[in-house]
Amino acid sequence: MSFINYSSREINCKIVYYGPGLCGKTTNLQHVYGKTNPEAKGKMISLATETERTLFFDFLPLSLGEIRGFKTRFHLYTVPGQVFYDASRKLILKGVDGVVFVADSQVERMEANMESLENLDINLKEQGYDLSKMPFVIQYNKRDLPNAAPVEELRKLLNPNGSTDYEACAATGEGVFETLKAISKLVLIELKKSH
Amino acid sequence: MSNPQLVMYDEEAKQISAIIDRLTKEANAKVVFVVDKNGQLISSSGETAGLDTTSLASLTAGNIAATGGLAKLIGEKEFSILFHEGEKDNLHISIIAQRVILVVIFGSQSSLGLVRLRVKKVSEELAKIFESLARKAEAEAESGDSPFAEITDDDIDNLFN
Numbered sequence: 001m002s003f004i005n006y007s008s009r010e011i012n013c014k015i016v017y018y019g020p021g022l023c024g025k026t027t028n029l030q031h032v033y034g035k036t037n038p039e040a041k042g043k044m045i046s047l048a049t050e051t052e053r054t055l056f057f058d059f060l061p062l063s064l065g066e067i068r069g070f071k072t073r074f075h076l077y078t079v080p081g082q083v084f085y086d087a088s089r090k091l092i093l094k095g096v097d098g099v100v101f102v103a104d105s106q107v108e109r110m111e112a113n114m115e116s117l118e119n120l121d122i123n124l125k126e127q128g129y130d131l132s133k134m135p136f137v138i139q140y141n142k143r144d145l146p147n148a149a150p151v152e153e154l155r156k157l158l159n160p161n162g163s164t165d166y167e168a169c170a171a172t173g174e175g176v177f178e179t180l181k182a183i184s185k186l187v188l189i190e191l192k193k194s195h
Numbered sequence: 196m197s198n199p200q201l202v203m204y205d206e207e208a209k210q211i212s213a214i215i216d217r218l219t220k221e222a223n224a225k226v227v228f229v230v231d232k233n234g235q236l237i238s239s240s241g242e243t244a245g246l247d248t249t250s251l252a253s254l255t256a257g258n259i260a261a262t263g264g265l266a267k268l269i270g271e272k273e274f275s276i277l278f279h280e281g282e283k284d285n286l287h288i289s290i291i292a293q294r295v296i297l298v299v300i301f302g303s304q305s306s307l308g309l310v311r312l313r314v315k316k317v318s319e320e321l322a323k324i325f326e327s328l329a330r331k332a333e334a335e336a337e338s339g340d341s342p343f344a345e346i347t348d349d350d351i352d353n354l355f356n
Contacts, residue, residue, distance in 0.1 A: 006205060091264060
């Protein structure tokens with residue numbers, strides 16, 4: 001849940017990037033980090049293995065500016081995508097305000113996408129969240145690859161509820177900020193609704 | 196939602212700040228900070244200049260979450276105290292009122308025994324404040340009196356221009 005600090009006039013929100021292993025969650029954060037002004041961002045932390053696979057999480061704090069006199073701060077987290085890190089994923093979802101699901105567009109990763117999405121749903125439910133009722137954005141990543149499945153097909157399988165979705169190529173940065181803006185907006189709209 | 200929203204007001208922020216300032220002095224600590232279990236920094240005291248408190252907060256919460264996971268695996272509810280010993284500086288981490296995390300960074304000018312004693316003393320004081328904060332936030336949420344209700348779509352759009 002967001003943390004509202006009337007004393008320092010800050011709103012802090014937590015956004016989690018979820019998705020199957022090697023879908024580009026960390027690449028999304030790296031792009032945001034690389035393209036953000038130094039004064040608007042903190043240090044990016046990656047708890048990764050020697051082969052740069054995410055072990056626990058990546059963390060990137062961002063300031064987006066002021067809204068009604070309150071500074072808005074977003075904490076972006078990724079989860080480790082590999083199936084056997086489920087215990088860690090559950091921990092990182094604690095207190096989440098919004099979720100970005102990064103799907104790997106490659107045809108052969110379709111099953112991994114579906115498995116990860118199902119896992120997200122289960123892990124959120126365990127904590128009393130309902131994915132269909134919370135800020136949620138889907139990103140179809142790796143659109144530049146020759147073996148990418150058609151977006152319509154991805155939509156049918158991964159986004160039956162018609163959540164906001166974007167095509168992206170996180171390695172070049174295409175679609176990365178669009179996704180971030182969309183989820184941040186949804187989180188702030190939710191904050192407004194819940195008060 | 197399972198997790199009630201954390202809200203901080205001026206009055207409580209001052210009380211918390213005064214308590215951890217006192218703890219910093221009495222425990223001969225370098226830095227003391229209070230973090231929400233979700234990784235948000237609530238308050239800090241001591242030599243924080245040059246210290247990345249945001250990252251510290253996030254990693255501390257991750258650490259507590261991971262050790263909490265370990266605790267459950269062996270049938271414990273949680274490990275309420277963690278201690279990390281370094282060459283020069285040490286970290287003493289404790290959970291207060293099952294909700295917030297108190298972190299003390301101290302060097303050779305202090306000792307684990309002293310820190311533990313002082314932390315124990317202020318824990319109850321802090322727990323009371325966070326309990327009253329939770330009640331206050333709940334009452335406030337019910338009254339529906341909030342500056343965020345008036346946020347417009349334009350306000351949100353302006354953030355991204």
